[in-house]
Amino acid sequence: MMQKFCDWLSGTWLSQLFANAGWFVPTVQTIHILSIAAVIIMLSMMNFRMLRITRSGPPLQNLAGGYVPWVWRALVILLVSGILLTITEPTRELMNNAFRLKMLMVIVLIVLTAIFSSALRRDPEYWSATPGRRVLGSAIALGSLVLCVSIVAAGRLIAYV
Amino acid sequence: MSVIDLMHALEHQPFAVAIAESTWLFPFFETLHVLFLTIVVGSVAMMDLRLLGIGSRDRRITELTRSVLPWTWTAFVFALSFGALLFSSKAATYYENIPFRVKMVCLLFAAVNMLVFHFVSERDVGAWDSGRPPLKAKVAGAISLGLWVVIVATGRWIGFTT
Numbered sequence: 528m529m530q531k532f533c534d535w536l537s538g539t540w541l542s543q544l545f546a547n548a549g550w551f552v553p554t555v556q557t558i559h560i561l562s563i564a565a566v567i568i569m570l571s572m573m574n575f576r577m578l579r580i581t582r583s584g585p586p587l588q589n590l591a592g593g594y595v596p597w598v599w600r601a602l603v604i605l606l607v608s609g610i611l612l613t614i615t616e617p618t619r620e621l622m623n624n625a626f627r628l629k630m631l632m633v634i635v636l637i638v639l640t641a642i643f644s645s646a647l648r649r650d651p652e653y654w655s656a657t658p659g660r661r662v663l664g665s666a667i668a669l670g671s672l673v674l675c676v677s678i679v680a681a682g683r684l685i686a687y688v
Numbered sequence: 689m690s691v692i693d694l695m696h697a698l699e700h701q702p703f704a705v706a707i708a709e710s711t712w713l714f715p716f717f718e719t720l721h722v723l724f725l726t727i728v729v730g731s732v733a734m735m736d737l738r739l740l741g742i743g744s745r746d747r748r749i750t751e752l753t754r755s756v757l758p759w760t761w762t763a764f765v766f767a768l769s770f771g772a773l774l775f776s777s778k779a780a781t782y783y784e785n786i787p788f789r790v791k792m793v794c795l796l797f798a799a800v801n802m803l804v805f806h807f808v809s810e811r812d813v814g815a816w817d818s819g820r821p822p823l824k825a826k827v828a829g830a831i832s833l834g835l836w837v838v839i840v841a842t843g844r845w846i847g848f849t850t
């Protein structure tokens with residue numbers, strides 16, 4: 528069924544338009560990569576602070592307050608650029624296991640980011656209030672870092688799997 | 689021996705041949721190259737946006753630079769190393785590739801821009817560390833941001849032109 532959808536999509540005028548413009552895929556991929564860089568650096572700064580790898584600078588809730596809205600905006604850009612790339616080459620993305628794994632990991636990362644940041648908004652000291660919350664917050668931060676690395680790897684491996 | 693002869697000699701080295709002929713070594717190093725360059729570009733963009741007076745305005749420029757720059761440099765060394773390994777696998781081809789050459793020139797300009805800013809423009813940073821950055825800081829930030837966008841774009845183009 529997915530293959531049928533891919534075949535239909537690649538036959539549409541929009542897909543053909545994008546596919547025939549040689550500059551389109553590299554340009555959209557560049558925007559995609561720049562947005563990934565933004566997300567990774569912002570999430571890393573919060574995660575490193577939570578894990579106490581970095582200790583100087585503004586408190587965690589200030590970092591989150593400043594960066595998380597931009598993480599969501601960058602994710603929108605990633606979604607749009609990702610959709611454009613998928614429209615251009617449906618089978619390359621949708622039938623690819625590296626792509627599917629990447630999407631799963633992106634969803635998990637979004638959920639973790641939402642949980643982490645919404646708790647901080649309600650209570651700036653949430654993740655340091657008790658030892659248990661500190662462990663949970665650190666686990667989320669570590670998971671977020673691992674997911675960021677894995678998502679980049681999976682994204683590159685789409686071309687090879 | 690011409691440069692192109694040197695490039696051919698490089699790609700015939702055992703490690704370069706191994707990368708070129710292996711199904712997984714090139715993607716492996718490429719993935720690491722991309723991962724580290726996202727850290728470089730992201731952290732540089734963070735500092736450039738501060739110099740432009742757009743991002744991280746609540747942080748002093750020197751404090752932000754001091755905390756972020758070590759990560760930038762570390763990631764850059766790794767990105768450069770993995771990039772060199774990738775280059776070695778098809779040295780002669782990449783050497784003659786226009787996007788690759790543009791990328792290298794932009795990297796050089798980005799380095800010069802950073803050095804000029806650090807050794808010249810930043811000398812009186814005490815006066816504008818917390819407030820609105822002066823024009824010279826904004827120019828340095830804008831040039832750097834522009835160059836790194838071109839570096840990423842040309843890096844991507846290499847894969848489509850080789």
